[in-house]
Amino acid sequence: xxxxxxxxxxxxxxxxxxxxxxxxxxxxxxxxxxxxxxxxxxxxxxxxxxxxxxxxxxxxxxxxxxxxxxxxxxxxxxxxxxxxxxxxxxxxxxxxxxxxxxxxxxxxxxxxxxxxxxxxxxxxxxxxxxxxxxxxxxxxxxxxxxxxxxxxxxxxxxxxxxxxxxxxxxxxxxxxxxxxxxxxxxxxxxxxxxxxxxxxxxxxxxxxxxxxxxxxxxxxxxxxxxxxxxxxxxxxxxxxxxxxxxxxxxxxxxxxxxxxxx
Numbered sequence: 514x515x516x517x518x519x520x521x522x523x524x525x526x527x528x529x530x531x532x533x534x535x536x537x538x539x540x541x542x543x544x545x546x547x548x549x550x551x552x553x554x555x556x557x558x559x560x561x562x563x564x565x566x567x568x569x570x571x572x573x574x575x576x577x578x579x580x581x582x583x584x585x586x587x588x589x590x591x592x593x594x595x596x597x598x599x600x601x602x603x604x605x606x607x608x609x610x611x612x613x614x615x616x617x618x619x620x621x622x623x624x625x626x627x628x629x630x631x632x633x634x635x636x637x638x639x640x641x642x643x644x645x646x647x648x649x650x651x652x653x654x655x656x657x658x659x660x661x662x663x664x665x666x667x668x669x670x671x672x673x674x675x676x677x678x679x680x681x682x683x684x685x686x687x688x689x690x691x692x693x694x695x696x697x698x699x700x701x702x703x704x705x706x707x708x709x710x711x712x713x714x715x716x717x718x719x720x721x722x723x724x725x726x727x728x729x730x731x732x733x734x735x736x737x738x739x740x741x742x743x744x745x746x747x748x749x750x751x752x753x754x755x756x757x758x759x760x761x762x763x764x765x766x767x768x769x770x771x772x773x774x775x
Contacts, residue, residue: 604742
């Protein structure tokens with residue numbers, strides 16, 4: 514049986530999602546867990562794949578992968594126990610034998626969380642709307658040799674608890690594209706750049722690419738498949754890890770502020 518799975522992870526402990534020799538990655542840990550759970554013996558024959566790649570330090574709320582297994586009953590609690598605390602399973606769904614998580618999904622949505630509540634969200638939202646449509650993103654990515662035209666269907670800046678949140682939906686992206694877009698929007702939110710900067714970057718009038726915003730603020734928020742997943746409850750290990758991570762960041766934030774004041 515071929516299954517689609519939905520995953521989340523905290524990206525700080527991973528050198529990206531794609532397997533790399535000698536590095537801890539999401540794909541590598543997921544593959545290790547699948548083999549430990551005896552879901553398959555050969556990843557190639559099982560058609561093991563994720564929907565796309567993410568950079569080092571990027572988080573995920575709902576990435577999608579797929580593989581073929583003779584033991585679908587092991588995908589829930591057995592696979593969950595084999596996964597590390599910072600990588601968790603949230604859903605599973607049967608799919609056609611030919612379904613591929615990279616080519617057959619409908620869209621991918623990222624959210625970038627800004628930590629500055631003083632940013633001008635309305636200016637950022639107006640600027641973000643300029644990204645909607647089909648554009649050449651050569652000035653808003655890192656060169657990768659891929660065709661630079663991409664179609665963005667949603668680009669907006671929402672109000673968040675700790676600061677504005679940039680949301681972007683497209684079928685595919687270029688390397689660092691969303692992080693470069695986020696950097697420009699943050700500069701606009703600080704009134705260091707004009708909203709028209711987006712137009713100049715898309716037209717190629719700006720000759721220098723902006724830097725990419727830090728990876729720690731970026732989350733792969735949703736991969737739209739067109740079918741529902743049966744929810745899988747996140748285990749206690751994963752909840753304890755996330756709770757501990759949140760507490761640690763609060764302590765570090767308080768310490769940094771104390772050092773700044775002193």
